[in-house]
Amino acid sequence: MEEERKLNFLEEIIEDDLKYGRVKSILTRFPPEPNGYLHLGHAKSLCINFGLAQKYGGKTNLRYDDTNPVKEDTEYVDSIKEDIRWMGFQWDKELYASDYFDQLYEWAEQLIQRGLAYVDDQTQEEISKGRGTVDKPGTPSPWRDRSVEENLRLFREMRDGKYTDGEKVLRAKIDMAHPNMMFRDPLLYRIKHASHHRTGDKWCIYPMYDFTHGQCDSIEHITHSICTLEFDVHRPLYDWFIQTLGIFPSHQYEFARLNLTYTLMSKRKLLELVQKGIVSGWDDPRMPTLCGVRRRGYTPEALKEFCDRIGVSKRDQLMDIQLLEWCVRQDLNARSNRYMVVQDPVKLTIVNYPEGQVEWFDCPLNPADPEGAARKVPFSRNLWIERADFMEDAPKKFFRLKPDGEVRLKYTYIIKCEEVVKDAEGNVVELKCTYDPSTKPGAGEWRSVKGTIHWVEAGHAREVELRNYDRLFTLADMSQVPEDRDYKDFLNPESLSVTSGLAEPALLEDKSGIAVQFERCAYYIKDKDSTEEKAVFNRTATLKDSYRPE
Numbered sequence: 001m002e003e004e005r006k007l008n009f010l011e012e013i014i015e016d017d018l019k020y021g022r023v024k025s026i027l028t029r030f031p032p033e034p035n036g037y038l039h040l041g042h043a044k045s046l047c048i049n050f051g052l053a054q055k056y057g058g059k060t061n062l063r064y065d066d067t068n069p070v071k072e073d074t075e076y077v078d079s080i081k082e083d084i085r086w087m088g089f090q091w092d093k094e095l096y097a098s099d100y101f102d103q104l105y106e107w108a109e110q111l112i113q114r115g116l117a118y119v120d121d122q123t124q125e126e127i128s129k130g131r132g133t134v135d136k137p138g139t140p141s142p143w144r145d146r147s148v149e150e151n152l153r154l155f156r157e158m159r160d161g162k163y164t165d166g167e168k169v170l171r172a173k174i175d176m177a178h179p180n181m182m183f184r185d186p187l188l189y190r191i192k193h194a195s196h197h198r199t200g201d202k203w204c205i206y207p208m209y210d211f212t213h214g215q216c217d218s219i220e221h222i223t224h225s226i227c228t229l230e231f232d233v234h235r236p237l238y239d240w241f242i243q244t245l246g247i248f249p250s251h252q253y254e255f256a257r258l259n260l261t262y263t264l265m266s267k268r269k270l271l272e273l274v275q276k277g278i279v280s281g282w283d284d285p286r287m288p289t290l291c292g293v294r295r296r297g298y299t300p301e302a303l304k305e306f307c308d309r310i311g312v313s314k315r316d317q318l319m320d321i322q323l324l325e326w327c328v329r330q331d332l333n334a335r336s337n338r339y340m341v342v343q344d345p346v347k348l349t350i351v352n353y354p355e356g357q358v359e360w361f362d363c364p365l366n367p368a369d370p371e372g373a374a375r376k377v378p379f380s381r382n383l384w385i386e387r388a389d390f391m392e393d394a395p396k397k398f399f400r401l402k403p404d405g406e407v408r409l410k411y412t413y414i415i416k417c418e419e420v421v422k423d424a425e426g427n428v429v430e431l432k433c434t435y436d437p438s439t440k441p442g443a444g445e446w447r448s449v450k451g452t453i454h455w456v457e458a459g460h461a462r463e464v465e466l467r468n469y470d471r472l473f474t475l476a477d478m479s480q481v482p483e484d485r486d487y488k489d490f491l492n493p494e495s496l497s498v499t500s501g502l503a504e505p506a507l508l509e510d511k512s513g514i515a516v517q518f519e520r521c522a523y524y525i526k527d528k529d530s531t532e533e534k535a536v537f538n539r540t541a542t543l544k545d546s547y548r549p550e
């Protein structure tokens with residue numbers, strides 16, 4: 001049942017716009033820069049942009065914000081599409097800011113003609129210094145009053161490759177004393193002699209973000225251009241270009257970006273982790289990238305539920321990663337198939353069970369659906385159980401196996417521990433038990449015992465590699481890394497531990513495509529590193545956690 005939820009501020013704006021006929025239908029866009037892989041923050045942006053369009057019968061464009069040829073690559077373009085599809089979203093048009101380079105260039109010349117833009121020969125440093133401060137007006141560039149003809153000539157020469165990188169820039173001529181620093185003659189174009197992943201060597205000048213984004217929105221008739229809060233100060237400039245050029249009035253709205261505890265989401269830093277080999281790649285299951293969490297076993301359903309729960313706000317906040325983990329568990333608990341895997345095995349022999357006999361039990365794949373699909377689980381005289389499920393000097397409240405104690409082997413019989421075999425050092429090496437044939441489920445009367453433990457039949461057990469992941473960082477608020485420290489000082493040395501397990505054979509045949517539950521232990525998903533000889537499983541999440549959402 002869906003709970004009635006209050007409209008968020010974006011939904012209020014859209015409902016109002018539709019109600020008063022300011023827009024007929026809504027068109028949003030998702031504007032990634034193809035300079036890295038999408039991460040959990042982008043998932044929030046995807047849910048908002050695609051979610052709003054879906055809710056109000058509109059559409060969403062995928063527009064690559066590809067104005068910086070040096071950092072961009074088709075590898076990223078492709079991965080972004082794959083991740084959006086995986087999230088279950090379908091864009092209307094696939095577009096690129098670079099599709100509009102000709103149009104943007106034309107608009108730049110138009111501004112020059114109207115005396116609203118000029119070529120500046122100052123260096124980057126001189127330009128920054130000349131901007132002034134919030135309390136101090138800027139100083140006009142000595143090149144600010146060039147004639148229209150000279151500006152046009154110089155700008156065309158810039159385009160034609162006559163100058164080196166940084167030698168000249170094109171700036172808007174607005175107001176060097178404007179209280180909003182954004183208006184102090186913002187840069188429109190810079191020179192960059194670099195090949196672009198789509199336009200090749202056609203251009204050696206590239207438009208700046210502020211001169212690109214709003215106009216691209218406008219060209220596409222985007223009605224609601226939704227971005228993160230740091231663009232709030234850019235909005236007046238966004239509007240200024242649209243008004244000055246007299247083009248379709250797209251509007252920008254800002255929401256708080258997602259920050260998560262123990263997590264970094266800056267693409268620059270994620271790239272560094274990959275390049276330095278600190279993680280195995282963009283899709284390392286510890287990475288907050290969508291390909292990373294996918295390989296970890298997180299589901300799009302869980303990510304969407306998480307985004308829904310955190311909502312859309314106008315105030316930056318640090319969200320608890322435990323809420324995301326909780327959403328993952330909720331989803332997997334409802335849907336995942338169950339299997340038994342013993343991680344720290346101790347041998348268990350059923351001494352009164354016939355030698356050489358194997359019995360196959362039909363066990364439900366999901367207990368929520370006992371009549372649903374089943375798996376076949378073999379049982380015999382020789383089994384493995386979890387070492388921690390046996391205790392010699394057990395306290396009263398220990399309901400698992402102990403000397404002379406009874407326990408049910410999940411899905412099968414009740415057994416009794418008759419003898420504990422130890423090696424010379426006193427370690428338990430074998431538990432000799434008897435079983436009670438009358439306790440077979442479905443046969444006769446149901447006798448209950450307090451404890452049920454999982455197990456694996458020794459003859460059919462398959463060894464699997466287990467990669468147990470934990471948080472990548474040890475600091476809850478990664479924005480609080482002290483000035484004199486590096487974020488890499490806070491890497492968790494125990495973020496990965498590799499162990500092994502003995503699995504029931506059906507696990508290797510699982511076709512569900514999502515993470516499975518190792519009963520009583522954790523959720524795991526089969527990894528692409530698996531081979532014919534050895535399957536590899538990544539731990540998605542532990543089973544239990546005391547965390548409860550508010």
Ligand code: ATP
Binds near residue numbers: 033227265
């Ligand atoms: P980063 O700082 O990680 O490099 P970015 O903002 O430069 O991120 P883009 O590729 O430009 O990344 O982002 C595409 C869209 O996703 C933008 O609209 C951006 O505002 C949004 N976005 C990026 N990071 C987050 C985040 N942490 N939370 C919500 N939205 C985000």
Ligand code: MG
Binds near residue numbers: 033
């Ligand atoms: Mg960006």
